[in-house]
Amino acid sequence: MGITFRIIKEDDKTLARIGVVETPHGSYETPVFMPVGTQATVKTLTPEEVLECGGKIILSNAFHLALRPGSELIKNLGGLHKFMHWDRPILTDSGGYQIMSLSPLVKITDAGIQFKSYLDGRELFFTPEEVIRIEENLGADIIMPLDECIPYPSSKEKAREALDRTIRWLIRSVRAKKREDQALFGIVQGGMFNDLRLEALERVSSMDVEGIAIGGLSVGEPKEMMYEILECIMPYAPKDKPRYLMGVGTPLSLVEGVIRGIDMFDCIFPTRLARHGGVFTSKGRMIITNAEFTNDPRPIDEECNCYTCRNYSRAYIRHLFKAEESLGPRLTTIHNLHYILHLMERIRASIRDGSLLALREEIAYYYRKELSV
Amino acid sequence: MGITFRIIKEDDKTLARIGVVETPHGSYETPVFMPVGTQATVKTLTPEEVLECGGKIILSNAFHLALRPGSELIKNLGGLHKFMHWDRPILTDSGGYQIMSLSPLVKITDAGIQFKSYLDGRELFFTPEEVIRIEENLGADIIMPLDECIPYPSSKEKAREALDRTIRWLIRSVRAKKREDQALFGIVQGGMFNDLRLEALERVSSMDVEGIAIGGLSVGEPKEMMYEILECIMPYAPKDKPRYLMGVGTPLSLVEGVIRGIDMFDCIFPTRLARHGGVFTSKGRMIITNAEFTNDPRPIDEECNCYTCRNYSRAYIRHLFKAEESLGPRLTTIHNLHYILHLMERIRASIRDGSLLALREEIAYYYRKELSV
Numbered sequence: 001m002g003i004t005f006r007i008i009k010e011d012d013k014t015l016a017r018i019g020v021v022e023t024p025h026g027s028y029e030t031p032v033f034m035p036v037g038t039q040a041t042v043k044t045l046t047p048e049e050v051l052e053c054g055g056k057i058i059l060s061n062a063f064h065l066a067l068r069p070g071s072e073l074i075k076n077l078g079g080l081h082k083f084m085h086w087d088r089p090i091l092t093d094s095g096g097y098q099i100m101s102l103s104p105l106v107k108i109t110d111a112g113i114q115f116k117s118y119l120d121g122r123e124l125f126f127t128p129e130e131v132i133r134i135e136e137n138l139g140a141d142i143i144m145p146l147d148e149c150i151p152y153p154s155s156k157e158k159a160r161e162a163l164d165r166t167i168r169w170l171i172r173s174v175r176a177k178k179r180e181d182q183a184l185f186g187i188v189q190g191g192m193f194n195d196l197r198l199e200a201l202e203r204v205s206s207m208d209v210e211g212i213a214i215g216g217l218s219v220g221e222p223k224e225m226m227y228e229i230l231e232c233i234m235p236y237a238p239k240d241k242p243r244y245l246m247g248v249g250t251p252l253s254l255v256e257g258v259i260r261g262i263d264m265f266d267c268i269f270p271t272r273l274a275r276h277g278g279v280f281t282s283k284g285r286m287i288i289t290n291a292e293f294t295n296d297p298r299p300i301d302e303e304c305n306c307y308t309c310r311n312y313s314r315a316y317i318r319h320l321f322k323a324e325e326s327l328g329p330r331l332t333t334i335h336n337l338h339y340i341l342h343l344m345e346r347i348r349a350s351i352r353d354g355s356l357l358a359l360r361e362e363i364a365y366y367y368r369k370e371l372s373v
Numbered sequence: 374m375g376i377t378f379r380i381i382k383e384d385d386k387t388l389a390r391i392g393v394v395e396t397p398h399g400s401y402e403t404p405v406f407m408p409v410g411t412q413a414t415v416k417t418l419t420p421e422e423v424l425e426c427g428g429k430i431i432l433s434n435a436f437h438l439a440l441r442p443g444s445e446l447i448k449n450l451g452g453l454h455k456f457m458h459w460d461r462p463i464l465t466d467s468g469g470y471q472i473m474s475l476s477p478l479v480k481i482t483d484a485g486i487q488f489k490s491y492l493d494g495r496e497l498f499f500t501p502e503e504v505i506r507i508e509e510n511l512g513a514d515i516i517m518p519l520d521e522c523i524p525y526p527s528s529k530e531k532a533r534e535a536l537d538r539t540i541r542w543l544i545r546s547v548r549a550k551k552r553e554d555q556a557l558f559g560i561v562q563g564g565m566f567n568d569l570r571l572e573a574l575e576r577v578s579s580m581d582v583e584g585i586a587i588g589g590l591s592v593g594e595p596k597e598m599m600y601e602i603l604e605c606i607m608p609y610a611p612k613d614k615p616r617y618l619m620g621v622g623t624p625l626s627l628v629e630g631v632i633r634g635i636d637m638f639d640c641i642f643p644t645r646l647a648r649h650g651g652v653f654t655s656k657g658r659m660i661i662t663n664a665e666f667t668n669d670p671r672p673i674d675e676e677c678n679c680y681t682c683r684n685y686s687r688a689y690i691r692h693l694f695k696a697e698e699s700l701g702p703r704l705t706t707i708h709n710l711h712y713i714l715h716l717m718e719r720i721r722a723s724i725r726d727g728s729l730l731a732l733r734e735e736i737a738y739y740y741r742k743e744l745s746v
Contacts, residue, residue: 039696040689046700069667069692077670077688085684294442297450311458315450316413319442323412326699327419 002141002183003210005242011351015234015261018351021057021242023089023141024181025081028056030242030263031351033249033344034091035337036271038064040074040084043271044330045337047086052307053334054341058086059266062134062143063095063126067117071137079139091266092140094131096147097215097247108148110165128169129176136179144213145173147187152220159191162216163200174208185211185244192225194232201233205241212237213244214262218253227256234261251280251343252367255360258347270340274332277321280339284366288332293318306338307331375514375556376583378615384724388607388634391724394430394615396462396514397554398454401429403615403636404724406622406717407464408710409644411437413447413457416644417703418710420459425680426707427714431459432639435507435516436468436499440490444510452512464639465513467504469520470588470620481521483538501542502549509552517586518546520560525593532564535589536573547581558584558617565598567605574606578614585610586617587635591626600629607634624653624716625740628733631720643713647705650694653712657739661705666691679711680704 002023009018019030035042035050038061042050050058060080065071074083081087096113100106103115112127128146135143146169148162166189177184186204190196204212214233217226230245237243242263248254249267257265270280277289281301288300299309300317308317308331320328343363350356376396383390392403408415408423411434415423423431433453438444447456454460469486473479476488485500501519508516519542521535539562550557559577563569577585587606590599603618610616615636621627622640630638643653650662654674661673672682673690681690681704693701716736723729 039692039698041693041696041698041700044699044703046703068696069688073668073688076668077686083686083689085689295446295449313450313456315442315446316456316458319412320414323414323441325412325414326417326702327414329699330417330419 001210002179002181003242005211005240007239009352011356012354014259014356016258016347016351016356017261017263018348019242019263021089023057023183025087025089025141028089029348031254031258031344031347032056032264033254033340034059034264034266035341036060036266036268037084037086038268039068040065040080042333042337043275044326044333047084049307049334050086050337051088053337054345055088055337057089057091057141059091059093060084060138060140061095061098062092062131062138063098065092065138066095066134067119067124071134075137075139081139089142090140091142092135092138092144093246093266094135094144094146095126097149099126100149100151108165110168113146128172132173132176132184136177136182139179140182142183142185142211143177144185145170145187147189147215149189149216149219150191152192154191156191156193156196159189159193159196162191163189163196166215167200167203170204170207170209183210185209185213187213187215187246188233189216191216192221192229194229197229197233198236201236205238209241211242211244211264213246215246217245218248218267223253223256226253227260230257230260230262237261249340250367251340252363254340254343255347255356255363258351259356259360270336271333274336275329277328277332278336279332280336282366288314288317289321290318300332300335301339304335304338304342306335308335308338374583375552375554376615378584378613380612382725384729385727387632387729389631389720389724389729390634390636391721392615392636394462396430396556398460398462398514401462402721404627404631404717404720405429405637406627406713407432407637407639408714409433409639409641410457410459411641412441413438413453415706415710416648417699417706420457422680422707423459423710424461426710427718428461428710430462430464430514432464432466433457433511433513434468434471435465435504435511436471438465438511439468439507440492440497444507448510448512454512462515463513464515465508465511465517466619466639467508467517467519468499470522472499473522473524481538483541486519501545505546505549505557509550509555512552513555515556515558515584517558518543518560520562520588522562522589522592523564525565527564529564529566529569532562532566532569535564536562536569539588540573540576543577543580543582556583558582558586560586560588560619561606562589564589565594565602567602570602570606571609574609578611582614584615584617584637586619588619590618591621591640596626596629599626600633603630603633603635610634622713623740624713624736627713627716628720628729628736631724632729632733643709644706647709648702650701650705651709652705653709655739661687661690662694663691673705673708674712677708677711677715679708681708681711
């Protein structure tokens with residue numbers, strides 16, 4: 001057992017619940033959003049800043065770290081927590097999704113994934129066993145198995161094939177796993193087909209996994225399609241395990257996901273958006289580099305009490321972006337992470353006091369036009 | 374009177390002294406190094422981090438800020454201190470040097486400097502009066518007048534002409550200055566000619582200025598030439614005013630400057646070097662991206678107690694640079710600023726206990742090969 005999960009409170013009107021996950025590096029409450037630190041750093045920030053923004057668990061990427069600097073190197077330096085100076089929970093994604101989207105000439109067989117490194121063109125071959133070995137070197141608290149993630153749209157035949165392979169790889173991952181201080185999750189695939197998704201959920205749930213991840217969503221399909229699939233399958237998800245919706249993290253999709261029973265989320269969107277000058281506010285999104293903010297003495301969001309909003313004007317942050325000063329993306333990253341992590345706090349509070357659907361209305365009012373991410 | 378200056382202790386064996394400068398935004402001890410925040414930000418850092426590194430006063434640039442975002446904008450937002458969230462002393466350089474080195478098609482007449490903006494090609498004309506107006510908009514505690522800074526090598530005729538013009542511009546700057554809460558320094562020019570330098574020092578010293586700046590050094594000449602000029606003129610510098618050597622800041626040149634009577638320094642070198650992976654250590658300089666550090670679990674400098682050295686390995690910092698993660702330049706900037714500001718502390722301590730020449734030997738041993746900057 002790498003983790004324990006217990007439910008503290010269930011919502012009366014929705015599938016939402018509050019839970020606590022305990023890991024070898026401390027505990028966190030769910031629903032939770034995991035800031036993404038792909039290359040063993042949450043871009044632009046120190047771990048202390050992630051913590052100050054409200055971060056409780058971060059996600060890193062086994063595929064990226066295996067390519068650079070290498071998982072043995074990190075193991076020899078004491079593991080990922082020590083390497084990056086973050087002694088709280090970490091989840092490592094396997095990189096199945098990243099291999100598909102970043103690497104040219106990907107060849108998938110039952111044996112594994114053959115691809116060329118995006119760094120140096122080197123031929124690489126990732127098997128489920130090799131990915132578990134990499135993740136055991138890294139030493140995250142929660143690890144994800146290698147899976148096959150298909151693009152949208154894909155045929156039912158393709159979705160069926162990827163589903164079956166993902167399950168076969170999960171069986172091999174469970175067998176390959178040696179460390180007992182890490183929790184392995186299983187990944188539900190099945191494309192945009194409700195029956196395949198239900199089958200995948202049932203098969204994953206029957207296995208020796210400590211959490212249920214929903215993969216292959218938010219890959220370009222309309223948001224409504226994602227919500228429909230969640231509505232179809234989540235009532236059947238095991239209650240006693242955390243459920244993780246991979247790669248989802250816009251304000252509205254977080255609330256909608258929680259309502260449908262999701263406990264964990266990760267997404268690069270809030271931090272990537274920030275680096276391009278896009279910021280969340282209590283009144284919707286804005287672009288800090290717009291000319292209208294040239295002389296604006298106000299903080300990004302007058303209702304926000306993050307470090308950025310306590311100390312800097314829109315005019316100053318706009319100036320930093322225009323002058324290409326790296327403090328600019330840093331300040332907006334702090335703000336956006338704070339916004340999202342504070343939203344998760346509000347979500348948990350609203351489950352406690354039964355006002356989750358009212359919170360959904362508020363977020364939907366300001367964020368319903370948000371693009372699918 | 375924008376500032377007051379008092380000497381606390383003079384060294385027996387050298388021209389070094391310890392002083393205290395009081396400004397409207399607090400006081401600082403000299404000899405002091407001013408981290409450079411050209412565009413109203415010390416690149417990659419927050420003001421809190423500059424402070425934690427030991428920064429007491431920072432330098433910003435009137436020329437850069439006048440071009441972007443504009444000095445009226447900063448004035449309307451409450452001045453530079455508030456704009457950039459730094460409520461301690463600031464010195465603004467006029468930008469004479471920057472106009473020469475950055476702008477194409479510079480035309481200098483007694484009236485002022487005509488040049489094209491490096492941002493948009495706009496024709497601009499800076500007069501001594503206009504520069505004072507800009508700096509009064511910005512509101513720094515110490516301001517520098519427009520000067521003419523010549524390249525190395527230059528003829529004596531050219532040096533004489535620039536000297537005379539710099540003095541005439543200083544006279545106009547003194548007359549144009551209105552704010553009484555800012556201290557205007559005068560700039561000593563004169564190329565590499567001892568007699569011109571002595572004349573410039575005498576003329577600047579006779580004027581209504583609150584500090585003596587030595588400009589036009591560290592512009593490509595051999596270090597020995599700079600030291601010789603300082604040895605020639607500094608015995609005649611007024612004792613009761615701070616003396617500022619502009620644009621100098623390698624470890625050894627800081628010690629050598631202090632020995633020759635300098636109280637204030639600024640230089641982009643420590644922070645720029647850091648952003649390219651170069652770091653100072655108690656045993657000399659090193660390049661953190663070198664292959665030898667791939668697996669190195671040690672901090673940059675085992676004798677250093679900066680945030681970076683307390684928490685991160687050489688291997689991790691090297692990884693950040695290789696992965697082009699902005700936390701890398703940030704961590705090395707923190708380290709280098711801490712190194713330089715801690716060196717200034719050691720310089721002040723060594724003046725107190727009479728060991729400055731021993732400190733010079735130590736720094737020279739590890740840094741004598743340092744390139745001229």
